[in-house]
Amino acid sequence: DSGVTQTPKHLITATGQRVTLRCSPRSGDLSVYWYQQSLDQGLQFLIQYYNGEERAKGNILERFSAQQFPDLHSELNLSSLELGDSALYFCASSSRDRVFAHYGYTFGSGTRLTVV
Amino acid sequence: GNSVTQMEGPVTLSEEAFLTINCTYTATGYPSLFWYVQYPGEGLQLLLKATKADDKGSNKGFEATYRKETTSFHLEKGSVQVSDSAVYFCALRGGAQKLVFGQGTRLTINP
Numbered sequence: 339d340s341g342v343t344q345t346p347k348h349l350i351t352a353t354g355q356r357v358t359l360r361c362s363p364r365s366g367d368l369s370v371y372w373y374q375q376s377l378d379q380g381l382q383f384l385i386q387y388y389n390g391e392e393r394a395k396g397n398i399l400e401r402f403s404a405q406q407f408p409d410l411h412s413e414l415n416l417s418s419l420e421l422g423d424s425a426l427y428f429c430a431s432s433s434r435d436r437v438f439a440h441y442g443y444t445f446g447s448g449t450r451l452t453v454v
Numbered sequence: 455g456n457s458v459t460q461m462e463g464p465v466t467l468s469e470e471a472f473l474t475i476n477c478t479y480t481a482t483g484y485p486s487l488f489w490y491v492q493y494p495g496e497g498l499q500l501l502l503k504a505t506k507a508d509d510k511g512s513n514k515g516f517e518a519t520y521r522k523e524t525t526s527f528h529l530e531k532g533s534v535q536v537s538d539s540a541v542y543f544c545a546l547r548g549g550a551q552k553l554v555f556g557q558g559t560r561l562t563i564n565p
Contacts, residue, residue, distance in 0.1 A: 340497065371552060381543065381555040394552055428497055430553075442488050443553060445497040 341365065344429050344446035352454055356417040359449045361429030363410055369393070369432045370412040371443060372404055376425040387412055419453045426450050456481040460544050460556035467534055468564050475529040475559050477518075477544035485546040487511075487520055487527040488553070492541045501529075501542070536563045 341364035351357055363370050372384040374397075383396035387406035398404075401419075406412040416423060427450075430443035461476040479487065486505045490498040502511030507522035516531045527544060544556040 340499070342497075380557040383552045383554070386552060396552065430498075442486075442490075442500045442503055442547070445490075445499070447497040 340444050340446065342429060342431050342444050342446035344427075344449050346449060347447070348450050348452075350452045350454060351419060353419055353421060355419050355453075356415065357419065357451065359414040359416070359427050359429075359451075361412045361414070361431075361446060363412070363429075363431030364433075364444050367431035367433045367444070368410065370406055370410070371430045371432070372398075372412070372414050373428040373430065374425050375428060375448070376422075379425075381428075384414070416451070421453050424451055424453045456485065456546055456548050456554045458544050458546055458554055458556035460542075460559050462557075462559070463541075464560040464562060466562045466564065469536055470533045471563075473529070473531040473534045473538075473561070475542055475544075475561070477527045477529065477556060479525050479527065479544075479546050481525075481546055481548050483548055484522075485548040487518070488545045488547065489516070489518055489527070489529050490543040490545060490555075492543065492558075494540070498543065534561075534563050536565050539563045 343362040345360045368389045371386045374382045384398040386394040404414045426448045428448045430445045432443045457480045488503045489501040491501045502513040504511040504520035510519045518529045541558045541560045543558045545553045
């Protein structure tokens, strides 16, 4: 167990629907990162939050949004889902922000989203 | 911007063979470099890391040396096992927060 908890593990939904993926970071970690892993795009950075504030944005679609709550858990909201959104969505956390770049991340086991 | 290029897979080897997975990077400044491993059905796990030039990261028999002159961080293991079958990702982290990953290399070890 890495300490980063993601729920649900699997999600199957229809096109046009909206889903929410949840991530609880490792205890003490303030930064949460979301990544999308698909067969054709590899691992793509979506967005980062640090202590409740958005810090960096990557290749995140406008249909997607995220937030980090006061208890530091984060949710990734995916709306108007398309078939191409089917992927593994990973959350990661780290204990430092920009200064300590030699820290790696701790990843959760991911949420597998299938859009049918 | 920062980028990582890994050797394309899939790579298939026999047990006890020598493994090299090439990784080169483009970055400004002095990034930290990482190798992550993803076993089937699981998330990514940090395998090893190096934070400055000439550092050698090692773990579970795997090694990688941070070579600034060739901007490389190749992963090596002297004798692979079936249990090493997984997808391996090279990554860098620069002054900004996010990790930038290579495309991943799928490794299969046959008994």
